[in-house]
Amino acid sequence: MANFAKTSIDFSKARTELHDTLKLTGAEISYNTLPAGVEIPFVHSHKENEEIYLFIEGDGKFYADGEIVEIKKGDALRVDPACARCIKAGTLGLSYFCVQVKSGSLEHFTMSDGVISETKAQF
Amino acid sequence: MANFAKTSIDFSKARTELHDTLKLTGAEISYNTLPAGVEIPFVHSHKENEEIYLFIEGDGKFYADGEIVEIKKGDALRVDPACARCIKAGTLGLSYFCVQVKSGSLEHFTMSDGVISETKAQF
Numbered sequence: 001m002a003n004f005a006k007t008s009i010d011f012s013k014a015r016t017e018l019h020d021t022l023k024l025t026g027a028e029i030s031y032n033t034l035p036a037g038v039e040i041p042f043v044h045s046h047k048e049n050e051e052i053y054l055f056i057e058g059d060g061k062f063y064a065d066g067e068i069v070e071i072k073k074g075d076a077l078r079v080d081p082a083c084a085r086c087i088k089a090g091t092l093g094l095s096y097f098c099v100q101v102k103s104g105s106l107e108h109f110t111m112s113d114g115v116i117s118e119t120k121a122q123f
Numbered sequence: 124m125a126n127f128a129k130t131s132i133d134f135s136k137a138r139t140e141l142h143d144t145l146k147l148t149g150a151e152i153s154y155n156t157l158p159a160g161v162e163i164p165f166v167h168s169h170k171e172n173e174e175i176y177l178f179i180e181g182d183g184k185f186y187a188d189g190e191i192v193e194i195k196k197g198d199a200l201r202v203d204p205a206c207a208r209c210i211k212a213g214t215l216g217l218s219y220f221c222v223q224v225k226s227g228s229l230e231h232f233t234m235s236d237g238v239i240s241e242t243k244a245q246f
Binding site: 002003004005006007008009010011017018019022023024025026027028029031039042043044045046047048049050052054056061063064065067068069071073074075076077078079080082083084085086088097099100101102103104105106107108109110113114115116117119120121122123 | 125126127128129130131132133134140141142145146147148149150151152154162165166167168169170171172173175177179184186187188190191192194196197198199200201202203205206207208209211220222223224225226227228229230231232233236237238239240242243244245246
């Protein structure tokens, strides 16, 4: 069993979920694209998951606990579990990744979790 | 203290790390962009973190345990902690997010972690 898995996302599709396809164990990640003016029709919060939104195209508005945050390509948002949230595409439409992770679960990263190998990659 | 935080990534910058800026608690997420032909010069693995690579522009090659995987815009990869990995941009350059999460940490997500609110967002 390989130590990795790959899939391809069709960026024109409304929503692609990666958890089951890639057999993720530490996150659910979805890719989402909304046409201009379209709003996800419900406000929601989470029980234990932190969400990180990574906006890669377009513009829109993000509703967070009653506050409206303007968003555009390149913006990134952390949203705590309890925050009541909703999203609406602007005039350009809006494409983004939403990363769900268990709040407080990361213990180490990068320099304290990475191990440099003596192997040299032969590309 | 707001239940959310926002930053803006300059997609032309080589690397942007979000953990400290957004005060993430369940992930480290970095945005990376490599010019054509450029290779990250070391192979590495992780102690406990699963990584998910989300390729948003360009093309390249991913080295995983000695195997060379062709990658392009729209591809997504899960890499287990022990996998020895490295990356090289192709002729188009390569831009991607790398999401680090603790392997096995996600307990619930989406339908079993989300809570629909009766609030209606006023955009």
